[in-house]
Amino acid sequence: MKEAYLPETLQEALQVRKDQKVLPIAGGTDLMIQHRREGGVAPAFEYPLLFLHKLKELKKIEQHTDQIIIGAGVLLSQLIEEQPVPELLRKTVRQMAAVTTRNVATIGGNICNASPAGDTLPFLYATEAVVLLQSLEGSRHLLIQDFITGPGKTALKEDELLVEIRIPYKEFKVAYYRKVGTRKALALSKISFAGLANFENGYLSDLRMAVGAVAPTVVRSREAEKQLIGLTVEEMKGKMQFVREIYSELIKPIDDARSTAGYRKAVSLDLLEWFVREEVCRGG
């Protein structure tokens, strides 16, 4: 068995995926730390590594009429530097890790690592992004919330690779991202929140509120959103308690090294209310 594979093309990489059990590695910024041992010793991986950094097929950033397509191998730094990337995603990525990490870490890696605190995820849930999974047998599409099944768990099959992320193209009058962390750089999120909203003729016509790092996967309540859609700014203010109650059921944070469950719950509910009261209502 080989120690690792360094394919030059997606086709070669998919052949390796079909033939044997490997661990795909994009930027490695999570994997290298999860598997590290003492200095001077190679990290211990369960399977041979499948390096993805040479695959040009995973590097595209394309604007289409109805969607923006981002290759899974696009660096976080490229999301900041290059066009066309939605402004809210750019804003999100700018608050992730530090320049040195963003220079190797990829968007595909952030998705497949499936951390509850993955910072690109609230944006992707809010925009209803679709992931394209490919194998030698063919390809399939999944909504991001169907792809991520739990902490560190995804629907990716052993012969598949995540190839691209498709973000439906839509202008939002209100586009908001807020990360709650201990410091400005190199902080893992205590809470990561993305909110989007639109108005038509004075009535709320669209609303998406996605909260990360407060449950096993990102929390988004269509029920709460639907309750507010169609209302005026004044009417929305009366619904705040209802929104808090619905999200309160769904937000199930944990205590860990970064924060406490109590803090996460209190602050995320306040953040939701603040988003509706300040950002959305001002937008209307």
Place this chain on the structure above:
Amino acid sequence: MKIEFTLNGKPVDVDLSPNLRLIDVLREHFGLRSLKEGCGEGECGVCTILMDDRAVTSCIIPLGMVQGRKIETLESIRETHNFKIIRKAFEKTGAVQCGFCTPGMVVATEALMRKRNKPTRKEIIEAISGNLCRCTGYHMIIEGIEEAVQKREGI
């Protein structure tokens, strides 16, 4: 596994485990000791090197990932024209206190100076966001980088 890459301007190849951390290969196999191991998890920046002109932390990069790429460490960066300017500027502003973070700060500064002609103060702060200084000398370091950028412009 044979891995080929460009190291400090010269093509090199090694036959080592592709899972090894780049920091260990650079320090132990190539004897490049400008980079050091601090945190070992990509957060402190003392092992910063350039990979294809981008500043990265070599403690979280597996050797296999540098196949076909351009790697530069401070050993070659200190021969560049920028470095002469950076050194003078760091001396002038007192950007070096205990010196432990300095190699990483210099590499991060070089990456910024290659990318941007006239970086703003905000861009400077962002460029060294992955480099910790425990003497808390950030102000002098930021001033040092501002000085270096201005001096280069004057040439």
